[in-house]
Structure formats: C-alpha cells, structure tokens
Amino acid sequence: MSKSFDSAGLTFRQDYFDDRAAWAALVSLLGDTFGIDIGPLQQLGGPDPTSMPFGWFAAGNTLAANLSAFAMPLVVNGRQINAAAFQSGAVRPPWRGRGLYRDVTCKALEWCESRQFEAIVLYTDKPLLYEPYGFRSLPMHRYCGAAPKPYSAGKPARELDPLNKADLALLQEALKTRTPVSDVLAVSGSAAMFLINTQLDPEVRLSWLDAEKAVIAWKAGKSGRFGLLDVVATEIPPLAVILGRLGEGPEQVDVFFSPDKLDWRGEALAFDSGTAFMVRSTTDLAPASPAMLSPMADF
Ligand SMILES: CC(C)(COP(=O)(O)OP(=O)(O)OC[C@H]1O[C@@H](n2cnc3c(N)ncnc32)[C@H](O)[C@@H]1OP(=O)(O)O)[C@@H](O)C(=O)NCCC(=O)NCCS
Structure with missing residues (x-):
C-alpha cells in the first residue's frame, strides 16, 4: 500500500x-x-x-x-x-x-x-x-420469536431523555458500569456511540427500570411487534421483566443482539441493513x- x-x-x-x-x-x-x-x-x-x-x-x-x-x-x-x-x-x-x-x-x-x-x-x-x-x-443476525408473558409486578419504567441533564448523568453512569448485553458478541463500553445513536434515529426510545437499574433501548414495531435494541445494566434482566416494566404486551419480539442473557429464545434471522x-x-x-x-x- x-x-x-x-x-x-x-x-x-x-x-x-x-x-x-x-x-x-x-x-x-x-x-x-x-x-x-x-x-x-x-x-x-x-x-x-x-x-x-x-x-x-x-x-x-x-x-x-x-x-x-x-x-x-x-x-x-x-x-x-x-x-x-x-x-x-x-x-x-x-x-x-x-x-x-x-x-x-x-x-x-x-x-x-x-x-x-x-x-x-x-x-x-x-x-x-x-x-x-x-x-x-x-x-449479522437478529432474533425473532413469540414474546414471553410480561412479568408485570413492580414499578413501571420511566422514559429517559439524553438531552435532559439528570437523565444524561444517569445514562452515563449506567454506561460506565454496564456488563456486555451478550457474551456472544457485544461492546464492553462505547458510551459515546450509544448516546449519539439515541439522537440519530428518532424512533429509538429509552426507558429506565428503577429496581433493575437498567436502561432499555427499544422501538415499538409495527403490528404488535416489539424491537429490543440494547440493555445497559450491571445485570441483564429477563425479557419478561423488561416487557412487564415497559407495559408492553407484544405478540412478537425482535432482538437486535444475541439474546443469551435474556432468558428467552428466538429464531436467528440474517440481518441485512x-x-x-x-x-x-x-x-x-x-x-x-x-x-x-x-x-x-x-x-
Ligand atoms: C469511498 C471514498 C472514501 C473513496 O475516496 P477516494 O478519495 O476516491 O479514495 P482513494 O482515491 O484514496 O482510493 C483508495 C482506493 O479505494 C478504491 N476505491 C475508491 N472508491 C471505491 C469504491 N466505491 N469501492 C471500492 N473501492 C473504491 C480506489 O480504487 C483505490 O484503490 P487502490 O488503493 O487500489 O488504488 C469516497 O468516494 C467517499 O467519501 N464516498 C462517500 C462516503 C463513503 O462511502 N465512505 C466510505 C465507506 S464507509
């Protein structure tokens, strides 16, 4: 070269x-x-x-x-x-x-x-x-499958806005101490990428699960689908807990990372973006x- x-x-x-x-x-x-x-x-x-x-x-x-x-x-x-x-x-x-x-x-x-x-x-x-x-x-492969029954006990999630100072501080702390969302393939850090991606796609929603101290990045999909983009936490909560706290009861779930920590199984499908x-x-x-x-x- x-x-x-x-x-x-x-x-x-x-x-x-x-x-x-x-x-x-x-x-x-x-x-x-x-x-x-x-x-x-x-x-x-x-x-x-x-x-x-x-x-x-x-x-x-x-x-x-x-x-x-x-x-x-x-x-x-x-x-x-x-x-x-x-x-x-x-x-x-x-x-x-x-x-x-x-x-x-x-x-x-x-x-x-x-x-x-x-x-x-x-x-x-x-x-x-x-x-x-x-x-x-x-x-690259995403996972798709039937949603688990939401586990609905506990405090509901609240929406986070990264442009709000207090929410940003909470997000930054969670990103600093996160465990990788998957053991198969995941980032260990890269906080800046996570934060800018919240702004580049207006459909991305961020929710805070207080008991689990977890940030959920997700999208409401079309016709009863739910898209899980990322989980930022020291311990990854099961998908049923995530859905319960968010108050979401979809039929189908798309998970855009390997779901090995979610206590849920789906079918791997080629992801072509x-x-x-x-x-x-x-x-x-x-x-x-x-x-x-x-x-x-x-x-
Ligand atoms: C792709 C891009 C960066 C190339 O810039 P450039 O100034 O023409 O690149 P260079 O003159 O340094 O060429 C470098 C090499 O890439 C090759 N190349 C250039 N454009 C290419 C393309 N679209 N596909 C494959 N190879 C390409 C050149 O033939 C050259 O090969 P060589 O090293 O064997 O001679 C430029 O066209 C661009 O900014 N495109 C839009 C943004 C983009 O696509 N960014 C990169 C992808 S993430």
Whole structure:
C-alpha cells in the first residue's frame, strides 16, 4: 500500500477534536456525505475520548478527507477483545480519486498497530474498499420469536431523555458500569456511540427500570411487534421483566443482539441493513452462534 497520493494544497492533521473549528469541519463533512448530524455529541459528553481522527484540511477549514479510529473493546464468545474501530471515513467529491482515502486508511492502520489492538472493526456499504487491507465481512443476525408473558409486578419504567441533564448523568453512569448485553458478541463500553445513536434515529426510545437499574433501548414495531435494541445494566434482566416494566404486551419480539442473557429464545434471522460489519484480526473472531452488535453500538 505504498502508492502515491496527491495532497496538493492540503494540510494533514490528526488528533484535532480539541480544535472547535476542526470539529465543526468534521460535523460538516459527515452531514454533507452521509446526511447525519453528530453535532449533538458535544451536549452528550463529547466524542469517544480515545478517538484519533486523521484528516486532510483545505483552506478555510474545509475537511477534504477523513478517517477516525477509536478503541472499541468487545466481548466475543466470552472473551474480552482489545479492539479498535474505524468511523467517519469520507472524502469530499472535489478531492476524490487522488489516493487521500488510501493515505488516511494507512495512517489509521499504523496507529492501531502501534497500539497493538487485537482487531479492528468497521461498518461500510463498500466492503470492497477495505478487503485489500485484510478486512472480512461477518454476517449479522437478529432474533425473532413469540414474546414471553410480561412479568408485570413492580414499578413501571420511566422514559429517559439524553438531552435532559439528570437523565444524561444517569445514562452515563449506567454506561460506565454496564456488563456486555451478550457474551456472544457485544461492546464492553462505547458510551459515546450509544448516546449519539439515541439522537440519530428518532424512533429509538429509552426507558429506565428503577429496581433493575437498567436502561432499555427499544422501538415499538409495527403490528404488535416489539424491537429490543440494547440493555445497559450491571445485570441483564429477563425479557419478561423488561416487557412487564415497559407495559408492553407484544405478540412478537425482535432482538437486535444475541439474546443469551435474556432468558428467552428466538429464531436467528440474517440481518441485512445494507451495511457490512467487517473485522480485521489475526485471530478468528467469528461469533460461536448467530449474533450482531447492538444497533446502539453502530458507528
Ligand atoms: C469511498 C471514498 C472514501 C473513496 O475516496 P477516494 O478519495 O476516491 O479514495 P482513494 O482515491 O484514496 O482510493 C483508495 C482506493 O479505494 C478504491 N476505491 C475508491 N472508491 C471505491 C469504491 N466505491 N469501492 C471500492 N473501492 C473504491 C480506489 O480504487 C483505490 O484503490 P487502490 O488503493 O487500489 O488504488 C469516497 O468516494 C467517499 O467519501 N464516498 C462517500 C462516503 C463513503 O462511502 N465512505 C466510505 C465507506 S464507509
């Protein structure tokens, strides 16, 4: 990967998140490229503190090309994996085709290698872009099945709003002390991703189960379905308790992670969201049974 690249008129910067204008340039690049707004992250505790962005800047603080790496510890088959993740990969149209993306990708890979991450993960709709660097797609599976009878004793859940100060503090504490939602495949931390994902999808609802000290990320599905996206707690409550506290009595449940801690079984179904989950690792990181990373860990 030692091909040349054309950076005429551009300045390279890394680790630039403390510079407000440079951060704004990234917000603008991602808004223009993907139509997403990561600006609210600043009200939600800021970007992941381990983030290491690599960017080529043009005059006037325009970010022409970027790729960011950050630490994303995972649990796979019960084992803690010291993984990194890539995100925010984009090149503005006038600067495409000059090798700038190849350059930031090589820089991000070198950074990961110098920190001895065991694996690197990413999501992309262009898997071919990453295969030359040794990334391979892992199939993702959600679980679907009949809902258990809700266990309805106890205090009902209350809705959380991450933009409310007290709710945000509660969420941050829960995220800091969480156990992985699954032993098959799950993140161990990644609070910033969880928090920004609450803002990127308006259908995501957050509920607090006081007795269990659990945050439930969920969606009311169509025609009697219930979608469980994530559970943030030191101990994962059974699905029947979650439904009971939420006052939900669906017929069918979709669980968007492996439900090994939910005291419930469903059928594994291929999950195709149009993006591939890719892994680059020297060890085999395939989950032992069908699984997916919670959409709240999406990045
Ligand atoms: C994809 C994107 C980052 C490529 O930027 P670029 O400046 O054209 O990339 P480069 O010139 O550095 O090319 C790097 C390599 O990727 C290849 N490539 C470029 N676009 C590609 C695509 N859509 N699919 C597969 N490979 C691609 C190039 O052929 C080149 O290969 P080489 O290293 O063998 O020569 C840019 O088109 C973009 O921002 N697209 C929209 C956002 C996006 O898709 N981001 C990445 C996916 S998460």
